[in-house]
Structure formats: C-alpha cells, structure tokens
Amino acid sequence: MFDIKENLKKLPDSPGVYIHKDKLGQVIYVGKAVSLKNRVRQYFQSPKNMPAKVRAMVSHIEEFEYITTNTEMEALILECTLIKRYMPKYNVLLRDDKTYPYIKITMDEEYPRLVKTRRVEKDGCKYFGPYADAGAVNQMIDLLNNIFVLKRCATRKFPEIIKPCLNYHINQCRGICTGKVSRESYMQDIMHIMDFLNGKTKPLVDMLTEKMLEESELLNFERAAELRDYIEAAKTITEKQRVVLLGLKDLDIALAISSSQKSYVVLFFVRNGKLTGRESFAMEGTEDKNELVSEFLKQYYSENPNIPYEILVEQPVEESELIEDFLGEIAGRQVKITLPQRGDKKDLLKLAQKDSIELLKSIDERENNHRARREALSKEIGSLIDRITGSGANNPLDLQLDSQAQKWKDYRVEAYDISNTNGIDSVGAMVVFEGLKPNKKEYRRFKIRTVEGPNDYGSMQEVLYRRFKRALEGDPSFKTLPHILFIDGGKGQVSAVQQILHAMKINVAVAGMAKDDKHRTRALIYKPYGEDEYEELLLKEHPLLFKYTGAVQEEVHRFAIDYHRGLRGKRIQGSVLDEIDGIGSQRRNSLLIHFGSLDKIKSATIEELCEAPGITESVAKNIREYFD
Numbered sequence: 001m002f003d004i005k006e007n008l009k010k011l012p013d014s015p016g017v018y019i020h021k022d023k024l025g026q027v028i029y030v031g032k033a034v035s036l037k038n039r040v041r042q043y044f045q046s047p048k049n050m051p052a053k054v055r056a057m058v059s060h061i062e063e064f065e066y067i068t069t070n071t072e073m074e075a076l077i078l079e080c081t082l083i084k085r086y087m088p089k090y091n092v093l094l095r096d097d098k099t100y101p102y103i104k105i106t107m108d109e110e111y112p113r114l115v116k117t118r119r120v121e122k123d124g125c126k127y128f129g130p131y132a133d134a135g136a137v138n139q140m141i142d143l144l145n146n147i148f149v150l151k152r153c154a155t156r157k158f159p160e161i162i163k164p165c166l167n168y169h170i171n172q173c174r175g176i177c178t179g180k181v182s183r184e185s186y187m188q189d190i191m192h193i194m195d196f197l198n199g200k201t202k203p204l205v206d207m208l209t210e211k212m213l214e215e216s217e218l219l220n221f222e223r224a225a226e227l228r229d230y231i232e233a234a235k236t237i238t239e240k241q242r243v244v245l246l247g248l249k250d251l252d253i254a255l256a257i258s259s260s261q262k263s264y265v266v267l268f269f270v271r272n273g274k275l276t277g278r279e280s281f282a283m284e285g286t287e288d289k290n291e292l293v294s295e296f297l298k299q300y301y302s303e304n305p306n307i308p309y310e311i312l313v314e315q316p317v318e319e320s321e322l323i324e325d326f327l328g329e330i331a332g333r334q335v336k337i338t339l340p341q342r343g344d345k346k347d348l349l350k351l352a353q354k355d356s357i358e359l360l361k362s363i364d365e366r367e368n369n370h371r372a373r374r375e376a377l378s379k380e381i382g383s384l385i386d387r388i389t390g391s392g393a394n395n396p397l398d399l400q401l402d403s404q405a406q407k408w409k410d411y412r413v414e415a416y417d418i419s420n421t422n423g424i425d426s427v428g429a430m431v432v433f434e435g436l437k438p439n440k441k442e443y444r445r446f447k448i449r450t451v452e453g454p455n456d457y458g459s460m461q462e463v464l465y466r467r468f469k470r471a472l473e474g475d476p477s478f479k480t481l482p483h484i485l486f487i488d489g490g491k492g493q494v495s496a497v498q499q500i501l502h503a504m505k506i507n508v509a510v511a512g513m514a515k516d517d518k519h520r521t522r523a524l525i526y527k528p529y530g531e532d533e534y535e536e537l538l539l540k541e542h543p544l545l546f547k548y549t550g551a552v553q554e555e556v557h558r559f560a561i562d563y564h565r566g567l568r569g570k571r572i573q574g575s576v577l578d579e580i581d582g583i584g585s586q587r588r589n590s591l592l593i594h595f596g597s598l599d600k601i602k603s604a605t606i607e608e609l610c611e612a613p614g615i616t617e618s619v620a621k622n623i624r625e626y627f628d
Contacts, residue, residue, distance in 0.1 A: 002063035008044065011037040015075045016068040017082060020090075023062045027086040032075040036066050053286070057090040076326050080302045092285035092295040101137045102129035102306065103197060105190065110183060111151045111176045112190055114141045120306040122332075127306060128197040129271070143233050144196070147208065148189040151176045196234075199271075205231055250308040253352045254296060256289035257360050261367045263287050265296040266359060268352045270308075280359060294318040297337070298326065307331040312338055312349050374436060377544040381411055384537065385484050388509035390529030411436070412480065415513075415556040416463060416497075417488035419564035423454035427567060428463035429560035432482075433552055442480065445563045447581060449625070457496040460487065464500050472504075484509040486552055490525050491534050498527070511537075513553045521550045577601070580626045582619040590614045591623075602627045 016036045020029040020043075033039030047055050069075045083091050104117045105126040112125075116137050120127050129137070145152065152173055153165065168175040175181065196204045212227035253268040262282050269277045281300065283292050294317050301307050307327050317323065320337045327335040340346040413433040420426035432442035446466060451458040464485075470478040485508055487493045494512040501508060512525040514536070524537040524545075539546035567579065576598065577588045594612035595601045601609070601623070609620035 004044065004061075004063070007064065008041055011040055011066065012068055013037045014068050015070070015072050016066050017075050017078045019065045019067075019082065020057070020061045020088075021063050021065070022060045025063075027082075027088050028060055029057055029088050029090040030079055030082045030086060032072070032079040034072050034075075036068065040064060040066070053090065072322060073325055073329070076298070076322060077302075077329075080298050083299065084302070090285065092283060092291055093299075101134045102127045103137060103141060104128075105194065111181070111186055113151050113154070114144055114193070116141060120304075126194065129269075129306070139233070140197075143230065144193050145172070147204075147230055148193065149174050150189070201234060205234055208234070249310065251310040251312060252308045253312040253349060254293050255314055255352060255356050256283075256292040256296075257356050257363075258287050259360060259363045259367055261371070262363075263292055264363070265292055265300075266352075266356050267300070268355070270348070278355065278359075280363070290315055290318050294320075294323065297323050301327055301330065307335055309334075310336045310338055312340055312345060312352075314349060314353065315339065373544060377436060377548055378411060380542060380545045381413070381484065384511065384524065384526070385411075385509045387528050388484070388511065388526050389507060411484075412482045413484055413486055413552065414482040415486040415488070415552045416460060417556040417560040418448075418456045418459045418463070419557075419560035420448070420454060420459075421564070421568065423452065425564055425567045426451065426454075426459055427560060427563045428459060429556055429563060430463070430467065431552070431556045431559050436548065438555060443559060444477070445559075447567070447579070456489070457492060460489075460493055461496050461500045464497050465504070468501070468504055468506055482508060484511065486524075486549070486556075487512050488553060488556060490514045494525055494527070494534070513549060515553075521546065521553050524549060577623075580619075581622045582616075583623070587614050587619065 013035050014037075015032075015034055017030060017032050018036060018040050019027055020031075022028050031039070043054070043058050043061070047058065050058070067078060069078060083093070087093055101116050101118055102120060104115050105128075106112045106115065107125045108123055116134075117127075144150070149172065155177070164175045164178055165173070168178075174186075176186075192204060192207070208227050208231045212224050212231065215221075215224040215227060251270045253270070255266045255268075257264050257266055257280075263284075263286070264280045264282055266278065266280045269279075281296065283296060285295075286292060293313055293315070297311065297317070307330060311327075316339060317337055324335055324337055338345065340349050411434070415431050415433070417429050418426065419429065426448035428446035428448060430444040430446070432439045434442070444467070446463045448459045448462060450462050467478060471481060485497065487497055487510060490512050494510050497510050501510070510526065513521055514523045514525050516522040521539060523539055525534055526537070527534050537545075539549060577583050577591060578585075583591075590613045591601050591609075592598070595604060604623075606617065606620045606624050609615050609623055610617055615623075
C-alpha cells in the first residue's frame with residue numbers, strides 16, 4: 001500500500017512534474033514545480049485555505065509519482081505532454097481539438113504548388129494563415145490557380161519525354177512537364193501570389209485590370225469577362241478580412257469568457273494587419289480568467305506551432321515569462337505576451353473585447369436552445385422507457401431508473417444490428433449513446449458463432465445473450481448496463497430479443513427501429529408493460545426523437561457493415577485462421593510455422609496449441625471451438 005507520509009519525505013528539492021492518482025490508479029492531476037518537495041507537500045497540509053476544487057482533488061489522491069527535470073522549462077514541456085496524454089479530471093483542459101487550414105506554397109519543389117494544409121512544418125515551405133473559413137481557403141486557392149495557371153500535380157521530377165496530362169489540354173496547367181516553362185517567370189508569379197496572401201491585394205488587382213483592358217482592345221470579350229470575374233472574386237475574398245492596422249506583425253488575441261454553462265477562450269487571428277478569423281475553445285476545470293488563458297496558451301500552441309510574434313491579453317497571465325520562453329522554444333524566435341495599455345494595440349484589444357461580448361450572447365442563446373432540445377428529447381426517451389418497463393419494475397441487475405437517471409446525461413441507449421451476406425461472415429454490432437451522444441469507447445463487435453445461414457433473429461439473440469452473460473459474469477468491458485435497447489428491425493426482432501432477456505431474467509426496455517420503403521426510420525415498435533400487443537411510436541410526430549433515432553440507426557448500421565466488410569475482405573484475401581477471435585497476422589504466422597499445416601492446427605489439442613509462440617490459453621480455446 002502506498003504510504004503518502006513516507007513518500008513525501010523522499011521528494012527532492014528540484015524542478016519536476018508530479019502526478020496524482022486515485023484509488024483506481026487513474027491520473028487525476030498533473031502539475032509542475034520549481035521544488036517538488038515544497039509543492040507536493042502543500043497538498044497534504046491543512047485544507048482550510050484550499051479552494052473547493054483543490055480540496056475535492058486532494059480527497060481522491062491515493063498515491064503520487066514524480067519526474068525530476070533539470071529546469072523549470074523542461075518541467076513545463078513535460079507537464080504539457082502529460083496533460084495531453086492523460087486528460088486528468090482536475091486539470092484545466094482544452095476540450096476543443098481544432099486545427100485550422102493554412103495555404104501552403106511548396107517551396108521545396110522546383111515549381112511550387114498551392115495546397116491547403118492543417119499542419120505547419122519546418123520544411124522550407126511558405127505558410128499563410130490560419131484561416132477560420134475553410135471555404136474561403138478553397139476559393140482563394142482556386143482563384144490563384146486559375147489566374148496564374150500553376151502546376152497542380154505533386155510530381156517533383158519529370159522524365160525527359162512525357163505527354164502532358166489532361167490539365168494541360170484544358171488550359172489548367174502550363175505544361176511544366178514539357179520543359180517549356182521558364183522557372184524564372186514561374187517564380188515571379190509565385191512572388192505575386194505571396195504578396196497577395198500577405199495582404200497586398202492592389203498589385204494583383206491592378207495587373208488583372210490591365211490584362212482585362214488589353215483583352216477588350218483585342219476584342220477578346222470572353223477572356224476580358226473572365227478577368228473581370230477574377231477581379232471581383234479577389235476583392236470579395238479579401239473583403240472578408242477586416243483591415244485592422246497595416247503596420248502590425250502577426251499577432252493573436254486571447255480572451256477568456258464564461259457563458260451560463262461553460263468557460264471559453266476566444267482567439268482572434270491577426271495576420272499582416274488583417275483580422276483573418278476568430279475561434280472559441282471550450283475549457284474545463286476553472287472559471288478563473290487568468291488560469292484559463294495561461295493553460296490555453298500552453299496547450300493550444302504546443303499543438304499549433306505556427307505561433308505569432310505577439311499575443312495580446314486583457315489581464316496579467318500566470319507565469320507569463322516562463323510561457324514566453326516556452327513558446328519561443330517552439331517558434332525558434334522571441335514571442336511576447338502583452339497587456340496593452342494604450343495606442344493601436346489597446347484599440348485592437350477593445351475591438352476584440354466588444355466582439356467577444358456579442359459572441360458570448362450568441363453562445364448563451366445557442367446553449368439554452370440546445371439544452372431545451374436536449375431536455376425535451378430526454379423526457380421522450382424517459383417516457384418510452386417507463387412505458388415499456390413499467391414504474392418500479394423489479395430488475396436483478398438494478399436497471400431501474402432512479403432520480404439521477406431521469407437526467408438526460410445519464411441515459412444509456414445501446415443499439416444493435418446484424419450484418420451478413422447470405423449468412424456468410426455474419427456479425428453483430430453494438431453502439432452506445434450516452435447523454436444523447438455516441439460513446440465510441442463503449443462500442444462492441446461480435447462474430448456470430450452458433451447460428452448458421454441468414455438467420456437475423458437467431459443472430460440477434462446470440463449477440464444479446466453474450467452481451468448480458470458477460471455483464472452477469474462481471475466482465476468489466478460490459479459492466480455498464482443500458483436503460484433501453486434499440487434493435488434494428490420490427491416486431492420479429494423485438495420479440496426475439498425479449499425472449500432471450502426473459503430467459504435471463506433481465507428487464508430492460510426494448511424498442512425496434514422500423515424503416516419505411518425508402519430505408520428511413522419510420523417508427524419505434526415496442527410492447528407496453530403488462531400488455532400483449534405491440535405499439536408503434538410514429539416518429540414523424542416526434543421530430544426530435546425522429547432525428548435522434550435516425551442517427552442511432554445509421555451509426556449502428558455503419559458499424560456493423562464496416563465490420564462485416566472487413567471480415568469478408570480478410571476471408572477472401574487471407575487464411576481461415578483470420579476468422580478466429582484473437583488471431584491476427586503474427587499469431588497466424590506463428591501457428592503455421594509451429595505446426596507446418598492447417599490440418600495439423602485443426603487436430604491439435606488446447607495444450608498443443610499453447611506451445612506455439614504467442615498463443616494464450618484463451619486464444620487456443622477459440623481455435624478449438626472454431627474447428628470443433
């Protein structure tokens with residue numbers, strides 16, 4: 001057993017990172033310290049002056065670990081890495097994992113291209129952005145490709161004799177591959193493009209205007225009209241970026257705001273004196289604005305390395321000098337965190353603050369609308385569960401809905417579907433929706449073992465039997481139980497499932513997702529508690545439930561058919577061994593090398609199978625069951 005008092009005595013007086021864990025061994029907090037000895041001991045002193053959140057966290061600490069570093073900077077870098085890995089409950093967490101599009105000019109190629117990317121790398125290429133509007137990025141790339149007729153293929157070197165591709169013949173490429181295009185003239189166009197992306201739009205517009213007039217004089221009115229459209233498109237795209245201050249270098253503005261439900265950091269992107277975008281990021285763990293911004297800067301920029309020269313904030317940031325050094329290490333140059341007091345930057349900050357107030361109003365309105373829809377849908381699901389199971393129904397697995405389970409976030413809906421091709425490669429799929437959202441960590445897949453041929457009813461019974469049998473046996477991967485089952489199908493499927501649940505003495509609500517002639521979810525079919533006849537809940541009369549049920553049905557169908565297709569492909573391409581649970585390419589090869597043939601594997605005992613490298617007893621049993 002971990003002795004906290006004894007381990008506190010062993011803490012070194014040096015920089016490092018400490019990791020708090022709960023009784024299950026899960027990481028609940030990661031922190032850094034200049035002195036591990038002093039910092040970690042603070043958690044286990046008198047709790048009177050601790051904030052409520054810290055007291056709650058300390059009450060769950062069962063053990064801690066620490067990692068020493070040479071400097072506080074190394075500790076900060078390690079802290080960011082571990083927070084990203086473990087997502088601890090009591091850390092302030094950046095929940096939005098957004099990446100933004102950039103325009104990349106492939107300067108590592110002899111004839112560069114324009115491409116959209118979401119990763120900025122130190123590869124010698126030129127990057128412009130980030131842009132909040134991905135559609136505008138696509139528009140800009142298309143516009144510049146059309147104006148300058150750039151190379152579009154990724155080929156770096158062309159053979160001496162080559163036929164130009166289709167793009168050349170439809171005038172969407174100059175035919176770089178033919179060797180007739182001067183690199184000098186091509187790079188002049190690339191320089192014009194860089195100027196345009198840097199905000200210098202006038203030279204490009206002037207050049208296009210001059211060309212348009214020339215074409216008009218030559219009576220090439222179709223080409224002149226095309227150039228006129230390019231001019232308008234260039235103006236429209238650039239007008240989407242509000243001019244702020246043309247003298248400013250690249251900078252971001254980070255502001256913390258809190259709605260009635262959540263806390264956010266709003267990030268404004270200013271590039272080449274233009275406000276190119278604004279994004280909001282949900283944060284969890286605190287409402288303190290200083291802490292929100294401090295944690296955001298560390299977590300966001302460690303994953304988005306296109307760091308501006310300066311970041312404007314509205315309040316002093318905790319550990320600002322250390323964070324500046326940290327960001328400078330990533331950027332390879334100085335990065336400043338500034339609290340402007342006057343002048344142009346102060347005006348820019350005020351503009352962002354005003355914009356954030358309007359954003360907060362829209363966030364509040366959106367959250368309130370979403371909560372109202374969510375609660376209404378939850379009531380419909382709860383009403384359906386009560387109608388099927390009956391009020392206070394007895395259940396050996398304690399599946400009755402208590403007061404907490406009536407809340408929307410506690411409902412667990414499990415949906416099931418069967419997929420096969422004429423009974424071959426038959427599989428079952430289970431998807432889980434919790435809090436009205438899919439929880440993909442809880443998805444499960446089943447190979448049908450006991451049913452032969454195209455028997456969906458029997459296959460569904462096998463899947464549900466195996467699912468609840470493992471729950472009754474205490475299997476942790478099946479321990480969380482549902483409030484209602486959604487079965488892909490009608491009365492027949494629902495009846496088949498109810499038979500197997502009744503035999504296992506399990507009382508769970510079951511509803512069938514019935515489709516119309518166009519394969520759209522039409523109704524939920526169920527048998528009310530204490531009644532003999534089935535009823536239909538027509539979903540056209542319940543729009544929220546219609547949308548939700550449709551999403552559940554599509555997801556379970558996708559999950560089932562993906563698994564089925566994967567097995568079918570493996571069967572066609574691979575060995576019969578690949579169809580056995582627990583057998584992958586390494587174990588398959590191990591078995592074939594050890595036994596020499598498939599026939600010898602088929603006749604081997606469990607003990608003999610276990611002698612093959614990598615074959616455990618459970619896998620050996622699967623092999624034996626498959627061939628018996």
